[in-house]
Amino acid sequence: MSATGAIAAPVKSIVLVHGGFVDGSGWEGVYDILKKDGYEVTIVQNPTTSLADDVSVTKRAIAAASGNVILVGHSYGGVVISEAGTDPKVAGVVYITAFAPDAGESVSSLIANPPPGAPVPPILAPVDGFLFLDRGKFAASFAADVRPDLASFMADSQVPWAVAALEGKVSAPAWKVKPSWYLVATEDKMTPPDAQRAMSKRAGSTVVEVPGSHAIYVSKPGAVAELIEEAAQTAKPVAN
Numbered sequence: 001m002s003a004t005g006a007i008a009a010p011v012k013s014i015v016l017v018h019g020g021f022v023d024g025s026g027w028e029g030v031y032d033i034l035k036k037d038g039y040e041v042t043i044v045q046n047p048t049t050s051l052a053d054d055v056s057v058t059k060r061a062i063a064a065a066s067g068n069v070i071l072v073g074h075s076y077g078g079v080v081i082s083e084a085g086t087d088p089k090v091a092g093v094v095y096i097t098a099f100a101p102d103a104g105e106s107v108s109s110l111i112a113n114p115p116p117g118a119p120v121p122p123i124l125a126p127v128d129g130f131l132f133l134d135r136g137k138f139a140a141s142f143a144a145d146v147r148p149d150l151a152s153f154m155a156d157s158q159v160p161w162a163v164a165a166l167e168g169k170v171s172a173p174a175w176k177v178k179p180s181w182y183l184v185a186t187e188d189k190m191t192p193p194d195a196q197r198a199m200s201k202r203a204g205s206t207v208v209e210v211p212g213s214h215a216i217y218v219s220k221p222g223a224v225a226e227l228i229e230e231a232a233q234t235a236k237p238v239a240n
Contacts, residue, residue, distance in 0.1 A: 009039075009229070009232040009233045010068070010091070010232070010233070010234075010235060010236065010237045011068045011069065011070050011091045011092070011231075011232040011235050011237065012038070012039055012040055012066065012067060012068075012232070013039070013040045013041075013042070013065040013066050013067055013068065013069045013070070014034055014039050014040070014041045014042070014069070014070050014072060014228060014232065015041075015042045015044060015058065015061050015062055015065060015069050015070070015071050015072065016030065016031070016041065016042070016043045016044065016072045016074075017044045017046065017054075017058055017071065017072060017073040017074070017077035017080050017081055017084075018043075018045075018046060018074055018075075018077050019073070019074045019075025019076040019077045019078075020048055020075060020076040020107075020131070020159075020161035020165070020166075021131075021132065021133055021142070021158045021159060021161055022154060022158070022159060023045060023157075023159050024043040024044060024046075026074075026154070026215065026217060026218045027043050029217075029218065029221030029222075030217055030221040030224050030225050030228070031043060032221070033221055033222060033225035034225055034228065034229070037225075037229060039229075039232065040065065040066055042061045042064070044057055044058050044061045045057070046058070046077070046080065048076070048159055048160070048161045048162060048165050049162045049164065049165060050162060050164045050165050050168055051079060051080065051083060051106075051164075051165055051168020051169070051170075052168065053165075054080045054165065055080055055083045055084045058071075058080050058081070059084050059087060062084065062087050062089050062090060063089070065089065067089070067237075068089055068090070068091040068235070068237050068238055069087075069089050069090050069091065070090075070091060070092050070093075070228060070231045070235060071085045071090050071093050071094070071174070072093075072094040072096060073093070073094070073095060073096065073098045074096040074097065074098055074217050075096075075097060075098050075099065075190070075191065075214065076098075076099060076107055076161070076165065076166075077096075077098055078095045078096075078098025078099040078100050078101075079098075079099050079101055079107060079168065079170060081093050081094075081095070081098075081174060082099075082100060082101055082170045082173040082174050082175060083168075083170050083171065083172075083173075083174070084174070085173075085174025085175075085178055086172055086174050086177060086178070088238060089238070090174065090178055090238070091178070091179075091235040091236065091237060091238050092178055092179045092180065092231045092232075092235035093174045093175060093178050093179075093180045093181075094180070094181045094182075094183075094227060094228055094231050095180065095181070095182040095183070095199075095200065095203075095205065096183045096185075096216065096224055096227075097184065097185040097188050097190075097196055097214055097216060098182075098191075098196075099191070099199065100173070100175055100180070100182070100199040100200065100202070100203045100205070101169075101170045101173060101199075102173055102202070103169075103170060103171060103172060103173060104169050104170070105169065105170055106166060106167050106169045106170070107165075107166040107167075107168075108166045108167045109169075110195070110199075114192070115192065115194070118192045118195075119141065119189040119190070119192065121133065121141055121142075121189070121190045122134035122137035122138070122141050126163050129162055129163050129164065130160035130161060130162050130163070131160070131161045131162075131163060131166070132158050132160065132161075133155070133158060135156060135158075138151065138154065138155035138158075139151035139152065139155060140189065141189045141190055141214070142154070142155075142189070142190055142213065142214050142215055143155075143213055143214070143215040143218065143219070144187065144189065144213040145187070145212055145213045145215070145219040145220075146213065146215050146218050146219045150218070151215075154215070154218075173203075175203035175204070175205065176203075179206075179231075179234075179235055179236075180200075180203050180204065180205040180206070181205055181206045181207075181208075181227055181228075181230065181231045182196070182199070182200035182203065182205035182206070182207045182208075183207075183208050183209075183210060183216070183223070183227050184196045184197055184200065184207060184208070184209040184210070185210060185211075185212045185213060185214060185216040186209050186210065186211050186212070187211055187213055188212075188213060188214045188216075189213065189214065190214040191214065193209075206230075206231075208223075208227055210223045
């Protein structure tokens with residue numbers, strides 16, 4: 001989309017929320033596109049220590065943004081935006097191969113009973129209440145289509161993900177009261193594509209499917225930015 005089109009969008013502020021094991025730097029490619037197209041962009045740096053902590057950080061970013069906001073979450077970030085997205089300034093929520101829990105659900109409950117044959121993420125046993133992915137298996141499971149040197153960097157710069165964050169339950173999901181969009185990554189080895197399809201269908205989201213890994217926001221920022229801009233172009237402004 002051109003900058004001219006972006007400037008005419010009803011919503012001009014985008015807030016990007018990362019998931020577990022990573023930080024906000026993975027959004028750089030998406031950020032660059034959105035900024036070029038005239039959007040104000042905020043990248044949240046979640047501590048991933050608890051859902052409550054991450055929602056608080058995200059709500060502060062929403063409060064600081066200009067006008068209405070499109071709130072975007074990747075992976076566990078989908079839980080965060082589901083809880084934080086009921087904020088009055090949020091005009092719509094965008095899930096990027098993300099969890100979209102219903103009330104009372106958490107990452108832990110959504111991954112509790114994987115279907116037969118589903119890939120099993122190489123999550124190591126918790127240490128002091130925090131989780132990491134096996135570094136040697138990180139690229140294949142999380143970032144198979146990311147260039148090897150960057151995937152290696154992502155593996156070696158993992159952010160500890162607290163078990164408490166995985167167990168954080170959503171109270172009132174934003175997708176029940178706000179329009180939602182969902183990008184299904186069809187080659188995801190962390191969150192099965194069929195699970196993504198089921199969550200997006202339940203949420204009534206506008207869905208696009210793109211070939212890519214769990215780290216599709218890194219490997220294909222253009223496709224991700226395009227869906228975010230579609231949300232910004234079509235979401236109706238909300239009164240603050």
